[in-house]
Amino acid sequence: MRSIRRALLVVIATAAALLASAGPASAHGGVVGADLRVAASLGERELTVIIRRVGAVPGPLRVDVVNHADSPGGTLRVAAAPQNNLPGAGNELRLTDGGGSAGTALDVDRIGAWELWVDDGRETARIPFVVPGDVTPAWERVTTGGYTAAGGLLLAALAAAAFGRWSWPPLVLGGGAAAAVVAAVTAGLLSSGLPVEAEIDPATGLPSTARTQAAARPHVDLLADAALVAGQRSPIDLRLVDGGTGRPVDDLVVHHDALVHLVVLGPGGQFAHLHPVRTAPGEFRVWFRPASGGEHRVHAELERWGGGVQLVDAAVPATGPAVPEPVAGGPGERDAGGMTARIEASDLVAGEPSVLAAEFGDGAPVRDLQPWLGMAGHLITAGPDGTLGHVHAMAGASAVTPDETVAAGGPRVEFVYTFATPGRHRLWFQVERDYRVVTVPVEVDVAASEDGS
Numbered sequence: 001m002r003s004i005r006r007a008l009l010v011v012i013a014t015a016a017a018l019l020a021s022a023g024p025a026s027a028h029g030g031v032v033g034a035d036l037r038v039a040a041s042l043g044e045r046e047l048t049v050i051i052r053r054v055g056a057v058p059g060p061l062r063v064d065v066v067n068h069a070d071s072p073g074g075t076l077r078v079a080a081a082p083q084n085n086l087p088g089a090g091n092e093l094r095l096t097d098g099g100g101s102a103g104t105a106l107d108v109d110r111i112g113a114w115e116l117w118v119d120d121g122r123e124t125a126r127i128p129f130v131v132p133g134d135v136t137p138a139w140e141r142v143t144t145g146g147y148t149a150a151g152g153l154l155l156a157a158l159a160a161a162a163f164g165r166w167s168w169p170p171l172v173l174g175g176g177a178a179a180a181v182v183a184a185v186t187a188g189l190l191s192s193g194l195p196v197e198a199e200i201d202p203a204t205g206l207p208s209t210a211r212t213q214a215a216a217r218p219h220v221d222l223l224a225d226a227a228l229v230a231g232q233r234s235p236i237d238l239r240l241v242d243g244g245t246g247r248p249v250d251d252l253v254v255h256h257d258a259l260v261h262l263v264v265l266g267p268g269g270q271f272a273h274l275h276p277v278r279t280a281p282g283e284f285r286v287w288f289r290p291a292s293g294g295e296h297r298v299h300a301e302l303e304r305w306g307g308g309v310q311l312v313d314a315a316v317p318a319t320g321p322a323v324p325e326p327v328a329g330g331p332g333e334r335d336a337g338g339m340t341a342r343i344e345a346s347d348l349v350a351g352e353p354s355v356l357a358a359e360f361g362d363g364a365p366v367r368d369l370q371p372w373l374g375m376a377g378h379l380i381t382a383g384p385d386g387t388l389g390h391v392h393a394m395a396g397a398s399a400v401t402p403d404e405t406v407a408a409g410g411p412r413v414e415f416v417y418t419f420a421t422p423g424r425h426r427l428w429f430q431v432e433r434d435y436r437v438v439t440v441p442v443e444v445d446v447a448a449s450e451d452g453s
């Protein structure tokens with residue numbers, strides 16, 4: 001009898017030790033249900049719309065809008081509606097002059113595809129987002145269930161051992177607890193061999209395996225329509241058309257905090273980096289004031305769901321006199337938005353990776369740069385043949401948390417880039433400070449490599 005009790009205690013102690021040591025399975029992803037940041041050039045404003053993760057359905061949807069310093073304050077109306085539905089009245093959101101953040105809470109009552117309607121009184125951006133359903137994978141349910149069962153059985157075994165008349169119930173219960181822990185641990189361990197968690201289908205909000213199955217999506221044709229006049233702000237209408245079916249492209253995913261990144265290069269060397277807003281499926285609009293007459297090239301960077309990043313371009317004419325941009329100058333020190341920027345870009349050779357850096361000061365090293373589009377800095381390059389590159393700052397000592405309201409970046413922002421072709425390249429370094437995007441244009445000469453490429 002005594003030996004049975006001893007065996008019983010060993011079983012219960014083993015189950016308890018297993019339970020204590022196993023710990024929860026590591027959390028997966030973070031993509032699903034994470035905050036969604038979307039840059040939006042709405043009318044005369046450059047905004048960042050932040051759609052916070054939804055905790056429960058039905059439940060509140062928190063929306064914050066960051067206004068930039070050069071955008072005027074004023075009132076926006078924001079509302080949420082399931083896709084293909086018109087929203088209700090929504091809420092007013094007051095933006096202050098000089099940049100800053102304002103927020104409100106809306107309601108969502110179902111999982112699936114939604115649109116956030118942001119209206120400035122003249123234009124309405126319809127930003128797609130997904131309220132995800134329960135996407136707990138099966139192995140995680142087994143693991144969680146196993147631990148829960150083990151805990152319950154262990155308590156029952158202890159109670160039976162303390163108050164029971166027979167020795168076999170605690171033994172059986174303790175053994176059950178041990179088995180539950182083994183099942184939970186096994187499921188947790190096996191999960192590392194399982195395929196990655198399913199993507200969320202943007203149309204339904206439910207898990208889908210389409211991304212892993214789909215081949216690359218067809219090429220997007222960009223159609224641009226505008227009647228631009230130098231010195232005036234007017235709209236550029238962009239239509240995205242599927243190169244295979246001719247239908248509107250409405251499966252863009254937010255990449256680098258925007259649906260579409262648009263770089264406009266003017267005939268005199270002008271540069272603008274904008275984020276057209278989606279006004280209807282496959283249709284985007286951005287307001288733009290060209291400094292010069294002549295042909296402008298618009299380059300759109302976008303990512304289709306289930307496909308890769310695409311860079312597509314189109315031409316838009318502007319009437320008015322041709323105006324050259326001041327010569328950018330080479331590496332070295334220059335004024336940049338109330339700061340000095342020291343640009344390092346030397347020994348550049350085509351085909352070889354180089355480190356390009358910008359270091360900012362205002363008498364002292366600048367340490368309050370804000371992340372823009374989720375990164376410490378951006379570098380756009382244009383080659384002699386017009387090829388565009390978009391480079392992101394390296395994470396390092398100057399890396400900051402990707403939230404625009406946290407100003408802790410700088411003074412140095414570094415990029416690694418390989419110039420494909422020799423010749424004169426134009427660069428634009430972009431950082432944000434005090435809610436103002438500062439652009440530093442530079443011109444560099446890239447040497448041909450020794451082997452002549």
Ligand SMILES: [Cu+2]
Nearest residue numbers: 258261262273
């Ligand atoms: Cu962009």
